[in-house]
Amino acid sequence: MASVLDRVIQVTARVLRLDPAEIKPEHSFTADLGAESVQSIELVAMFEEEFGIEMDEDAALSVQSVGTAAEFIEGVCKQQGVAV
Amino acid sequence: MPPDQARKAHTLVDSTSPNLLEKTFDYDLPPKIRFDGPLVEYIDGQRVEFDPNSVKTRDIFITDTTFRDGQQARPPYTIEQMVHIYDLLGQLSGPNGVVRQTEFFLYTKNDRETLDRCRALGHKYPECTGWIRAVKGDFRLVKEAGLKETGMLTSCSDYHIFNKQKFKSRKECMDSYCEVVAAAFEAGIRPRCHLEDATRADWDGFVLPFVDRLMRMSEQVPEERSVKIRICDTMGFGLHYPGVELPRSVPKIIYKLNRECGVPSQRLEWHGHNDFHRVLANGATAWLYGCDSLNGTLFGFGERTGNPPLEGAIIEYISLKHDLCGIRTEVITELADYMRSLDFPIAINYPFVGKQFNTTSAGIHAGGLRQDERIYNIFNTAKLLNRPPRVSLTDKTGSDGVVLWVNEFFGLKGRDRINKIKCHKLARWVMDQYEVHHRITAISDQEMEAQVRELMPEYWEKYKGAQT
Numbered sequence: 434m435a436s437v438l439d440r441v442i443q444v445t446a447r448v449l450r451l452d453p454a455e456i457k458p459e460h461s462f463t464a465d466l467g468a469e470s471v472q473s474i475e476l477v478a479m480f481e482e483e484f485g486i487e488m489d490e491d492a493a494l495s496v497q498s499v500g501t502a503a504e505f506i507e508g509v510c511k512q513q514g515v516a517v
Numbered sequence: 518m519p520p521d522q523a524r525k526a527h528t529l530v531d532s533t534s535p536n537l538l539e540k541t542f543d544y545d546l547p548p549k550i551r552f553d554g555p556l557v558e559y560i561d562g563q564r565v566e567f568d569p570n571s572v573k574t575r576d577i578f579i580t581d582t583t584f585r586d587g588q589q590a591r592p593p594y595t596i597e598q599m600v601h602i603y604d605l606l607g608q609l610s611g612p613n614g615v616v617r618q619t620e621f622f623l624y625t626k627n628d629r630e631t632l633d634r635c636r637a638l639g640h641k642y643p644e645c646t647g648w649i650r651a652v653k654g655d656f657r658l659v660k661e662a663g664l665k666e667t668g669m670l671t672s673c674s675d676y677h678i679f680n681k682q683k684f685k686s687r688k689e690c691m692d693s694y695c696e697v698v699a700a701a702f703e704a705g706i707r708p709r710c711h712l713e714d715a716t717r718a719d720w721d722g723f724v725l726p727f728v729d730r731l732m733r734m735s736e737q738v739p740e741e742r743s744v745k746i747r748i749c750d751t752m753g754f755g756l757h758y759p760g761v762e763l764p765r766s767v768p769k770i771i772y773k774l775n776r777e778c779g780v781p782s783q784r785l786e787w788h789g790h791n792d793f794h795r796v797l798a799n800g801a802t803a804w805l806y807g808c809d810s811l812n813g814t815l816f817g818f819g820e821r822t823g824n825p826p827l828e829g830a831i832i833e834y835i836s837l838k839h840d841l842c843g844i845r846t847e848v849i850t851e852l853a854d855y856m857r858s859l860d861f862p863i864a865i866n867y868p869f870v871g872k873q874f875n876t877t878s879a880g881i882h883a884g885g886l887r888q889d890e891r892i893y894n895i896f897n898t899a900k901l902l903n904r905p906p907r908v909s910l911t912d913k914t915g916s917d918g919v920v921l922w923v924n925e926f927f928g929l930k931g932r933d934r935i936n937k938i939k940c941h942k943l944a945r946w947v948m949d950q951y952e953v954h955h956r957i958t959a960i961s962d963q964e965m966e967a968q969v970r971e972l973m974p975e976y977w978e979k980y981k982g983a984q985t
Contacts, residue, residue, distance in 0.1 A: 471948050481938065
């Protein structure tokens with residue numbers, strides 16, 4: 434089964450129309466990957482769908498990088514009893 | 518004090534909680550106008566102080582001329598329309614009669630029927646008064662209509678005295694006006710002398726001697742029939758700044774009439790025009806310096822650029838009084854809706870009633886509204902005007918604006934509000950309208966409604982399902 438980070442990269446690539454191979458954990462969604470305001474919200478929505486979780490809007494939107502997003506999602510999954 | 522001696526250091530008062538200045542910005546009222554000292558004017562070389570806080574205790578009020586000046590700038594209203602507007606004015610006014618009087622033409626059969634039907638509604642306020650030319654014969658009309666008071670033209674600038682009315686001298690003019698005033702007294706009617714073109718008149722040479730004479734004449738009749746003075750800033754030349762000279766100074770005009778001529782505040786009325794965008798400031802200034810009555814029209818509609826907007830005067834009144842004083846402010850919205858139904862043009866950005874007066878389209882403002890509507894709404898417009906703040910959707914609105922629109926549409930508040938993440942498809946649709954389809958117009962409520970139904974079906978079903 435793919436890791437949380439791999440799945441975050443796949444979703445990010447799909448929403449931002451990028452090659453997954455170009456996305457690194459340290460990349461910032463906005464500064465490095467060019468996510469605009471609406472795309473940031475789409476990313477959070479797609480992460481929720483991918484992992485079957487619900488995230489706090491403000492907390493999720495304050496996450497800056499791909500790697501931090503994976504860690505954040507892992508924490509939410511644990512809290513909500515979702516196996517990853 | 519020389520400018521360099523006024524300098525002093527200012528220290529940050531650090532805080533970890535906001536000071537929202539709620540003593541002034543009580544959200545459930547228009548912001549209070551609070552004074553921290555007297556108003557000062559130099560008149561004839563003497564320093565004169567005025568207490569602006571006196572408006573809180575004085576019986577200041579508003580009079581209406583929607584059916585007279587307001588109607589001089591548009592096709593005539595039908596009788597039904599005028600009766601309906603009068604009824605709404607009565608509701609707006611409240612039990613304290615903040616909208617105290619309204620004036621009617623008396624010349625045609627329709628004028629008189631309108632007056633009768635308005636009075637038949639039984640409102641105590643606004644009291645109906647008349648408006649006639651300064652012609653003795655016209656008092657018959659006032660008397661027949663059973664009115665106690667009428668306005669009459671007593672134009673006072675030399676532009677009117679010599680160039681329009683062709684009097685041979687100021688004395689001939691004054692004698693003529695006073696004859697008509699005497700006729701009003703004889704007919705048992707209170708004359709309200711309209712000092713037309715007062716802000717372009719010779720105050721020392723004509724206006725003040727004329728008002729002195731009117732005051733002497735008034736001593737001969739009971740108080741309820743004594744002359745009232747309407748100061749008409751016919752061309753909008755009046756100025757509210759301190760230090761301005763006569764005839765344009767609103768403070769000096771009020772002082773001269775009130776304190777030098779002895780016209781009591783309750784018998785003084787300010788009637789302005791908006792040719793220089795000063796109309797409401799001038800009117801409110803008249804209140805502050807000792808004139809109790811401010812004359813206006815609904816939505817400021819009147820001759821040329823119009824008059825003090827009555828609804829603006831209402832908001833100013835509440836701001837000065839720090840209290841609603843029984844005024845039913847929500848009727849302002851009802852009046853605007855009714856006027857629009859008559860094809861009466863109200864600009865979309867017109868304060869308090871324009872379609873978009875509390876609508877924001879900038880995403881950053883919509884974001885602020887979403888967090889705390891007080892950030893970008895002037896006061897509780899939902900409570901006072903039945904008009905919650907809104908967002909207009911364009912490419913500048915951002916997802917915050919979309920979320921605000923959705924929650925307002927479903928009527929959701931507090932913890933029930935839908936978050937941004939749940940609105941992502943709708944936010945994308947809005948952005949695509951501009952980025953993909955190169956749209957250049959705002960998105961209408963109808964379009965948004967259709968998209969909500971399609972893109973957020975679970976919420977539609979939950980909140981609108983039972984209604985459709």
